[in-house]
Amino acid sequence: xxxxxxxxxxxxxPIVIFIVFAGVSAxxxxxxxxxxxxxxxxxxxxxxxxxxxxLLGLVALGAVYxxxxxxxxxxxxxxxxxxxxxxxxxxxxxxxxxKQGRALEAISVATVASAVGGIAGVLFLLFLSPPLARxxxxxxxxxxxWVAMLGLTLIASLSEGSVLKGLLGGAFGMMxxxxxxxxxxxxxxxxFGMPVMQGGVEMIVAxxxxxxxxxLYNMAAQGRxxxxxxxxxxxxxxxxxxVTKRVFSMPGNLIRSCTIGEIVAIIPGAGGNIxxxxxxxEAKRASKHPExxxxxxxxxxxxTESSNNVTVAGSMVPLLTLGIPGAPPDAxxxxxMLLHGLRPGIELFTTSGVLTYGFIISMGLAALAMVPVxxxxxxxxxxIIFRTPYxxxxxxxxxxxxLGTYALRNSVSDxxxxxxxxxxxxxLKQVDVNPAPIVLGLILGGIAEIGFVQALLTGMAYKFxxxxxxxxxxxxxxxxxxxxxxxxxxxxxxxxxRARKKRLQKEQSQ
Amino acid sequence: MIKNANTDLIAGLVGxxxxxxxxxxxxxEMTRLSRMFPRAMIKIMGLISVLLVIRSFVNPDRRNxxxxxxxxxxxxxxxxxxxxxxxxxxxxxxxxxxxVISSLVYYLAxxxxxxxxxVMSGWVLIVLFEVGFFYLIFTKLLHIPLPGGFLI
Numbered sequence: 001x002x003x004x005x006x007x008x009x010x011x012x013x014p015i016v017i018f019i020v021f022a023g024v025s026a027x028x029x030x031x032x033x034x035x036x037x038x039x040x041x042x043x044x045x046x047x048x049x050x051x052x053x054x055l056l057g058l059v060a061l062g063a064v065y066x067x068x069x070x071x072x073x074x075x076x077x078x079x080x081x082x083x084x085x086x087x088x089x090x091x092x093x094x095x096x097x098x099k100q101g102r103a104l105e106a107i108s109v110a111t112v113a114s115a116v117g118g119i120a121g122v123l124f125l126l127f128l129s130p131p132l133a134r135x136x137x138x139x140x141x142x143x144x145x146w147v148a149m150l151g152l153t154l155i156a157s158l159s160e161g162s163v164l165k166g167l168l169g170g171a172f173g174m175m176x177x178x179x180x181x182x183x184x185x186x187x188x189x190x191x192f193g194m195p196v197m198q199g200g201v202e203m204i205v206a207x208x209x210x211x212x213x214x215x216l217y218n219m220a221a222q223g224r225x226x227x228x229x230x231x232x233x234x235x236x237x238x239x240x241x242x243v244t245k246r247v248f249s250m251p252g253n254l255i256r257s258c259t260i261g262e263i264v265a266i267i268p269g270a271g272g273n274i275x276x277x278x279x280x281x282e283a284k285r286a287s288k289h290p291e292x293x294x295x296x297x298x299x300x301x302x303x304t305e306s307s308n309n310v311t312v313a314g315s316m317v318p319l320l321t322l323g324i325p326g327a328p329p330d331a332x333x334x335x336x337m338l339l340h341g342l343r344p345g346i347e348l349f350t351t352s353g354v355l356t357y358g359f360i361i362s363m364g365l366a367a368l369a370m371v372p373v374x375x376x377x378x379x380x381x382x383x384i385i386f387r388t389p390y391x392x393x394x395x396x397x398x399x400x401x402x403l404g405t406y407a408l409r410n411s412v413s414d415x416x417x418x419x420x421x422x423x424x425x426x427x428l429k430q431v432d433v434n435p436a437p438i439v440l441g442l443i444l445g446g447i448a449e450i451g452f453v454q455a456l457l458t459g460m461a462y463k464f465x466x467x468x469x470x471x472x473x474x475x476x477x478x479x480x481x482x483x484x485x486x487x488x489x490x491x492x493x494x495x496x497x498r499a500r501k502k503r504l505q506k507e508q509s510q
Numbered sequence: 511m512i513k514n515a516n517t518d519l520i521a522g523l524v525g526x527x528x529x530x531x532x533x534x535x536x537x538x539e540m541t542r543l544s545r546m547f548p549r550a551m552i553k554i555m556g557l558i559s560v561l562l563v564i565r566s567f568v569n570p571d572r573r574n575x576x577x578x579x580x581x582x583x584x585x586x587x588x589x590x591x592x593x594x595x596x597x598x599x600x601x602x603x604x605x606x607x608x609x610v611i612s613s614l615v616y617y618l619a620x621x622x623x624x625x626x627x628x629v630m631s632g633w634v635l636i637v638l639f640e641v642g643f644f645y646l647i648f649t650k651l652l653h654i655p656l657p658g659g660f661l662i
Contacts, residue, residue, distance in 0.1 A: 403648060406598075
């Protein structure tokens with residue numbers, strides 16, 4: 001309790017409040033641009049936090065993250081193009097509302113629902129993290145190895161496209177992570193004759209390259225088509241209080257969507273992109289009038305926007321406790337935490353408790369800040385974005401990307417590595433090997449290697465040291481989860497095929 | 511655009527190439543502690559790649575590659591970015607950024623409109639202001655020294 005009070009005292013600083021508002025505005029700005037994801041927003045704005053004290057840096061990134069996920073709804077509502085993948089289902093209801101001349105009402109609903117979702121995510125994080133962090137104390141090297149494997153199989157099975165390609169991306173990321181100095185043996189590996197590779201591939205460098213560059217190349221390829229047209233009427237008005245009452249008049253929908261958002265958020269690799277679709281689908285199933293979904297229904301909008309914003313803080317549960325990012329943007333937050341010497345686990349909630357709780361509560365502040373920023377500044381931000389021609393946008397984001405990569409270690413070599421990885425990411429994406437499994441493989445590779453080697457070292461007394469990986473009950477539970485998550489997509493495919501076959505047989509018999 | 515490409519085969523072959531690159535650069539004199547995990551991962555990656563190649567013959571995933579927008583613009587944009595990265599230590603951050611951004615803005619704008627000398631001069635001024643803004647923020651506010659090269 002004392003830690004919580006200390007954290008709140010630290011957050012009462014006007015600079016923190018200013019950073020929260022600035023972060024939400026910056027996140028909203030990037031998130032509202034179609035094609036630019038929350039991960040990209042964090043990666044591009046990352047260098048601005050380097051010289052900040054740890055708490056301010058984390059507060060800024062948390063606010064950017066929250067603003068970016070919310071910002072995605074602007075483009076979804078106004079131009080039927082989700083600003084971020086977390087707003088795909090928002091477009092299903094938001095755009096029809098815009099076409100009816102109710103764009104501002106839709107934005108207000110999205111704002112209130114996002115704020116509710118953001119606060120719910122913070123509450124989940126506050127109450128779920130400490131017990132899970134205590135549980136993490138029971139994790140030995142073998143368990144950490146299996147947790148990393150579980151993360152990898154979940155990412156592969158949840159990522160778009162084929163599981164095998166997801167696994168290939170994850171394995172490639174893990175291989176990239178082995179470059180440089182070995183974490184246990186201390187020897188230099190896979191430098192390919194280049195001394196500059198002795199430092200390995202810095203996680204944030206890979207993140208920036210793999211997440212930002214492919215989007216920039218896409219934007220350059222598509223030209224003006226990358227950004228849509230603005231259709232915002234200046235005569236339209238929407239009462240904030242009326243909208244707020246409307247959102248809170250559907251508590252069942254809010255609770256269900258927030259719970260779905262949190263469950264999805266805890267699964268490594270799955271974020272707002274999955275949560276918003278699942279919540280929308282469930283809202284439709286539970287609705288008294290599912291046939292009206294897709295025609296501009298507030299219920300659907302509330303479900304998608306509350307669920308995707310829960311994932312912002314909610315996905316940090318596995319990150320802060322086990323060091324496993326719940327969603328790709330969390331990888332950037334992890335990078336900043338490691339940069340400041342903060343290691344995920346129980347210590348974050350004890351030794352660094354003030355900082356951690358300060359960060360968590362600041363995300364609640366960011367959720368609240370979305371209301372004034374979104375309602376007052378959103379319209380202005382949106383107009384600026386859509387009046388900036390893409391031929392200025394691409395080089396400007398490129399500038400921020402190069403600066404951010406360079407500033408990390410004052411290294412031009414990092415910039416070249418980032419460009420190579422980003423270009424490779426763009427090419428791999430063409431054949432359905434997406435950047436998310438590669439980056440998460442890079443992060444999980446370190447955890448897996450330390451767990452694997454330490455487990456085998458402790459098993460040296462056995463004839464086959466590898467048995468050490470299979471000795472504990474917790475390991476077996478995790479192995480079971482790995483097997484289920486790897487087999488699930490194939491099982492689902494088998495079920496779909498069988499159902500189709502049955503349907504065809506039925507049709508033929510009729 | 512590459513029409514109807516077998517993406518499983520391409521991904522599998524790329525995976526095998528990466529596997530081979532890592533396998534042949536694995537130092538046999540390295541201690542077991544440093545070799546253990548990468549060796550296991552190389553084998554796993556090789557296995558996944560082989561499975562993808564097998565699937566490419568049984569039930570391949572086919573699609574058009576590089577089908578969206580102009581591939582020439584992607585190539586030129588990538589060329590600009592690499593030239594930028596290489597030029598920074600020689601020409602300095604400020605100068606290389608102004609040159610590369612101005613050139614990229616000009617090239618990308620040509621896809622949508624005609625660019626007169628007068629318009630371009632205005633754009634160069636905007637680019638100078640933009641790069642100067644970032645330069646000052648990083649060097650003066652964030653105290654991150656940017657490469658000077660033989661210019662600034």
